Amino acid sequence: MRPARLSAVAAAATVAALTAVTGCTEKGSSTGGERVVNVTSTDDKCEVSKKEFPAGHVELAIENKGSKVTEVYILFPDDRIVTERENIGPGTKQTVTAEVKAGDYTIACKPGMKGDGIRQTVKATGKGAPAKRDPRLDKAVAAYREYVQTQADETLPKAEAFAKAVKDGDIEAAKKAYAPSRIGWERTEPVAESFGDIDPKVDVREDGLAAGQDPATDWTGWHRLEKALWQDKKIGDREKQLADQLITDLKDWQKRVGKAEITPTSMANGAKELLDEVATGKVTGEEERYSHTDLVDFKANVEGAEKAYELLKAVAKENDPALVTELDKQFGALNTLLDKYRADKSSYDFTSYDKVGDADQKELSDGVNSLAEPLSKLAAAVVVK
The missing domain is CATH 2.60.40.420 (Cupredoxins -  blue copper proteins)
Structure with missing residues (x-):
């Protein structure tokens, strides 16, 4: 978001x-x-x-x-x-x-x-x-397009499980399904945001509403339901309606994501945007302020950025080998750091972010900044001749 x-x-x-x-x-x-x-x-x-x-x-x-x-x-x-x-x-x-x-x-x-x-x-x-582009970049775009479509396709059943729990009035089941339902979205968020109208429907926080919007009637999506589950601790008719609306909006995303404008530079810039999302929302604890599932989003953002990078890596390595060496190092360091907050590296069962102390939050922030700096150079590295 x-x-x-x-x-x-x-x-x-x-x-x-x-x-x-x-x-x-x-x-x-x-x-x-x-x-x-x-x-x-x-x-x-x-x-x-x-x-x-x-x-x-x-x-x-x-x-x-x-x-x-x-x-x-x-x-x-x-x-x-x-x-x-x-x-x-x-x-x-x-x-x-x-x-x-x-x-x-x-x-x-x-x-x-x-x-x-x-x-x-x-x-x-x-x-x-340019009429001629490195064919490896065309393959990277095609592979990334397949990746974002797969993420949307895999998100929908998880979101439907979340919505069903909300509609059933089962708060604990809804809480358990909440974070997993967001992983595919967080991995590919820049593509979703590129449409302009979907993100405000499904992923806006209350303080992100436009001027004049009423939270009681205009706030929709995951974070509105997050507030109901963790802060309000109740599910009413409005929340059940919002669960249905979330699925409708995510189906719209699923249908449109395959038609997004994607280029090698938009992939590279999108990877940097995902790190910006981490820096300004996840590390600060503002994104998941009620559920404190920020580290799940954090990991998904890093995974999405790393996917785009890996697809562009062969060309970037020829143009700027030192950059690729640094990016490999910083992605590895940040992933290792995140692993400290989960018992099983194959799971998304991360430590609740309200349990992460100030010193550890700073360490995470420093890790993000160390990766974001070289990542900002990736777009230029895939167009250098």
Whole structure:
């Protein structure tokens, strides 16, 4: 779930982590000057250096000159997401590489990571992506598309078991089924979020509701039911209706996920987005604030990021072998760290996050940041010639 806000502590940690990332993003662009769009974000502006650029690989060189954490998107005209970079701290820079076809797009900056953002209309000109692409990348996209579809297909029966327990009024059974029902979603969340309309229905937290929405009537999805089960400790008619609605919305996701726009760079950027999800929601304990099943989501996010990386690894290794060595090291370290919180490495029976102390949470946060920094370079590594 894309966080609606950062706590003061999380924001400070994010700024520190992203300042470290900046050091690796100020090197020369691999895509050439005509393909670089400088994006300057302030608290009330989103300035772009050019309104037109060649279709194919484009690089956003982002600088946040505002006082708030921001995020920057390339959007299709219907607001589907081409690519995004979240949690860009004040005074920091980020570089995002994306692949776009010829057509109209919007670049949006979201100071404070809220609302529709400040927008600029841009155009990608020409015939589209490069005519020739490493066939290994095409195979990677096809394999990843199969992976996200499989995750959606496997999620549905688990979600139906969760929904049935809710409708039966069985609180304990519903609690047991809750976290497993979310694993496939968490592994592939950037693809689900790319549609724009599904994530707010199934995975929004109460503080992520849009301005003017009423939690009593407009809040739907997993986290609304999580609150009913763990905090309210009751299941009423409304919760049973929401269980049915969750399945309807997840079936919509299952039907549409195979048609998502997927490119090698969107896979790489999506892997980084999954680490951002961990940094701003799971490590902070904000995502699963009632059930404290954050480590299940955490592991699923890491697994999804690692899957995208493994599919792109062969090409990235040729272009940037040192990066691949570092990513292998950091994925291994983070997975080893997570294993400390479960007795069986083949299970998702993780320690309740409210039992994880501050020092251990910091260790987890440091592990995430150590992986996120090199992972931010993966998209560029799969397009370097």
